[in-house]
Amino acid sequence: MPLGLLGKKLGQTRVYDGQGMLIPVTVVAVGPNRVIQCKTVESDGYKAVQLGFEEQKESRIAKPLLGHFKKFGTPAFKRIKEFRDFTKEVKPGDTVGANIFAKGDFIDAIGVTKGRGFEGVVKRHGFRGGDSTHGAKGWHRRSGAIGCRLFPGTVNRGMKMPGHMGQDRRTTQNLEVIQVREDDNLILVKGCIPGSKGDYVIIRESKKLPKGTVRKAPPTPVAKGKAKAEAKPAAAPAAKK
Numbered sequence: 001m002p003l004g005l006l007g008k009k010l011g012q013t014r015v016y017d018g019q020g021m022l023i024p025v026t027v028v029a030v031g032p033n034r035v036i037q038c039k040t041v042e043s044d045g046y047k048a049v050q051l052g053f054e055e056q057k058e059s060r061i062a063k064p065l066l067g068h069f070k071k072f073g074t075p076a077f078k079r080i081k082e083f084r085d086f087t088k089e090v091k092p093g094d095t096v097g098a099n100i101f102a103k104g105d106f107i108d109a110i111g112v113t114k115g116r117g118f119e120g121v122v123k124r125h126g127f128r129g130g131d132s133t134h135g136a137k138g139w140h141r142r143s144g145a146i147g148c149r150l151f152p153g154t155v156n157r158g159m160k161m162p163g164h165m166g167q168d169r170r171t172t173q174n175l176e177v178i179q180v181r182e183d184d185n186l187i188l189v190k191g192c193i194p195g196s197k198g199d200y201v202i203i204r205e206s207k208k209l210p211k212g213t214v215r216k217a218p219p220t221p222v223a224k225g226k227a228k229a230e231a232k233p234a235a236a237p238a239a240k241k
Contacts, residue, residue, distance in 0.1 A: 002083075002085055002086065002087045002204075002205050002210070003083070003086065003087055003088060003100055003101070003204065003205040003211075004051075004081070004083040004086075004202060004203060004204035004205065005030040005031065005033050005051070005053075005096065005097075005098075005100065005202075005203045005204075006030070006033055006051055006052075006053035006079050006080075006081050006200065006201075006202060006203075007028045007029055007030035007031075007053070007187075007200070007201050007202075007203050008028065008029045008053075008054075008198065008199070008200055008201065009026065009027075009028055009111065009193055009195050009196070009197060009198065009199050009200075009201050010027040010028065010029055010186075010197065010198075011026070011027055011197050012024065012025070012026050012027070012192075013025060013027060013188075015178060015179065015188060017178070019220075023178055023190055024190070024191070025178050025179075025188040025189060025190055025191075026188070026189050026191065026192060026193045027186055027187075027188055028109075028186065028187050028188075028189060028193065028201060028203060029184075029185060029186055030097060030098050030185055030186070030187055030203055031053075031095070031096070031097030031098055031185030032095040032096070032097050032185060033051040033052065033053050033095065033096050033097065034051065034052045034053075034074055034075070034077065034093070034094075034095055035049060035050070035051060035090045035091065035092055035093060035094045035095070035096065036050045036051065036052050036068075036069065036072050036074050036077070036080060036092060037049075037050040037068075037072055037092060038050075038090065038091060038092060039082075046084060047084065047085055047086075048082050048083060048084045048085070048086065049082070049083050049086035049090060050080060050081070050082045050083075051080065051081055051082075051083065051096070052069075052074065052075075052077030052079070052080045053077060053078065053079045053080075053081075053200070054077060054078040054079060055075050055076065055077055055078070056076045056077055056078045057076070058076050060076075061076045072092045072093075073092070073093065074092065074093065079200055081202060083204070088100060097182065097185045098180050098181065098182050098185050098186060098187050099180065099182045101177050101180055101187055101203075101205075102177065102180060103177055103178065103179060103180055104176070104177065104214075105176075105177045105205070105206075105211055106174050106175065106176055106177070106205075106206035106208075106209035106210075106213060107175050107177060107189065107203050107204060107205060107206055108171055108172065108173045108174070108175070108203075108204050108205075108206050108207060109171070109172045109175055109189065109193040109194065109201055109202070109203055110169065110170070110171045110194070110201060110202040110203075110204070111169070111170065111193055111194035111195035111199055111200070111201040111202070112167060112168065112169055112170070112194065112195055112199060113166045113167060113168050113169075113170050113194045113195065114166050114167070114195065114196050115165075115166045115167035116165035116166040116167075117164070117165065117166075118162065118163065118164060118165070119162065119163070119164075119165040120141055120142075120143075120162045121141075121142070121143040121160060121161065121162055122141045123165070124160075124162065124163065124165045125160040127141075127143060127160075129141045129142065130142060130144070143160070143161060143162070146159055146161065169194075170194040171194075172191070172192065172193060172194060173206060173207070173208060174206055174208055174209050175189045175190060175191050175193070175206075176189070176190040176191075176215075177189055177190075178190050187203070189203075
């Protein structure tokens with residue numbers, strides 16, 4: 001996890017790029033993050049940087065954690081996260097923000113999905129449900145039989161059934177950074193990020209597309225009428241009499 005930040009999902013909007021294309025983006029407040037501790041191989045056995053996000057009253061922090069903050073001379077924070085092999089050189093007390101990412105970088109976003117409560121198989125797994133007619137009474141949104149005959153005589157492991165939906169930790173990979181607003185500590189990311197508005201998220205450098213990776217530009221869209229005109233072969237010149 002070379003580079004990373006703690007942030008808060010603010011919501012969704014859309015912006016225009018240089019070619020006038022409309023891009024849906026998610027706005028994430030990623031700073032300021034304060035460096036609490038820098039771990040080294042000599043002292044801790046591995047290299048890592050511990051970041052804190054959003055200051056909190058000391059009275060609301062557990063005493064052991066509060067002692068950890070005071071040891072390194074930093075205020076108390078609501079969220080702390082450790083990033084291994086942090087490539088940026090920092091020291092305790094430094095602040096890092098949106099400027100560690102740039103337009104065109106790719107990131108992975110980690111968050112907790114929205115909780116949906118107890119849901120049936122139609123919404124949870126996309127089952128089609130039973131028929132609406134032909135005597136199908138009361139089986140419109142049910143899963144159907146789950147048994148497995150005499151052998152093995154039990155329900156198969158992993159059977160898709162009704163249950164709790166959402167509120168799971170999920171990672172969305174390879175999201176492109178569209179804008180970096182350093183003054184406001186905001187980054188605008190193309191696409192969706194797990195979680196609801198106001199939820200905390202982890203933004204890290206993409207594992208599959210690290211810094212310096214350049215994707216091929218998508219083909220320029222062509223109007224339908226123009227495309228048909230280009231596809232139509234030119235008429236053969238008339239023969240002279």
